[in-house]
Amino acid sequence: MPIITLYLSFMAPMAIRHSMLNSLRSDLWLILILCLFLVWFLNQLLFSTVHRMFIGRAYKSIKGQVVPASYLHTGFPVKIHILSNQNEPEIHGVMEWLDRRWIRIQTEYIPKSRLKSGLPLEITVVGDTFIYRFNTLLGDENQSENATVLSVRKPDWMERVQRRSYFRIPLNIPAVVNRINTSMDRMYPIRCKINDLSGGGIRISSKEGLEIGVQLRIHFPVEIMNGASFEARVLKCDDAGNNVEFPFRVHCEFLYITEDTRNNIINYCFCVEKKILMQKNELMHRDDTL
Helix, strand or coil: CHHHHHHHHHHHHHHHHHHHHHHHHHHHHHHHHHHHHHHHHHHHHHHHHHHHHHCHHHHHHCCCEEEEHHHCCCCCEEEEEECCCCCCCCEEEEEEEECCCEEEEEEECCCHHHCCCCCEEEEEEECCCCEEEEEEEEEEEEECCCEEEEEEECCCEEEEECHHHCCCEEEEEEEEEEECCCCHHHCCEEEEEEEEECCCEEEEEECCCCCCCCEEEEECCCCCHHHCEEEEEEEEEEECCCCCCCCEEEEEEEECCCHHHHHHHHHHHHHHHHHHHHHHHHHHHHHHHC
16 A cells, blocks of 8 residues: 555656646747747738838829739830939830739840849839839849840839820920910011920920020921920020030920810820830840841
């Protein structure tokens, strides 16, 4: 009897300690799993925060509509701006391929010295009826003799810019303007060249200076909207530099135009913009096949 009592008094604490040890091991595994989940969660939260700070910060000043990136399709013309160096010329390309995480863009040849992984970029995509804009980071690049293929991170969201947002297109087309609402001796025609055009206004190079606030009638050539004419007001007139033929640069805003007329101007700008990008992409592909 004393032996049994001694045995129970010795083994019972051992069993309790063994049970407690097993329970502690289970608790440690649970704590380890919870710690790993917490690390993963904090990593995702940190990445999302950094992404919103450095990539999504442009959306704070968005004038258009924020839409998902599913609106993007292959074949869309693309313009790329390097955000870390505003003096870099824009890069033209075409959207070649995309999946859930990456977009591949074929561009003209770009020296490796201008590119590095993680480079912040602003991408402008010219769609069928809208322009899309987003900021992203460069992943990597593959180069051939005449072209470069860039891989960039696909955004979750992007800005869809209405065509009425008055983006400008460069032009170099002769036109004629004349002052209105002034004396007869000052209403003679003045030769000029259209430098750029938007739905809100126009910039011209003129043979003579025009006073700020003066109202003009601008006569477009036949190739622009069948030779239409519009009234405009001079906002600014400055020296055009070394341009001897047209020494004055004049900035104007359109007056008294209907919404339909403005949309016609914007549609023309949109078509010219897309045509310019498509021509550059065709030249790029042609050079790549030679």
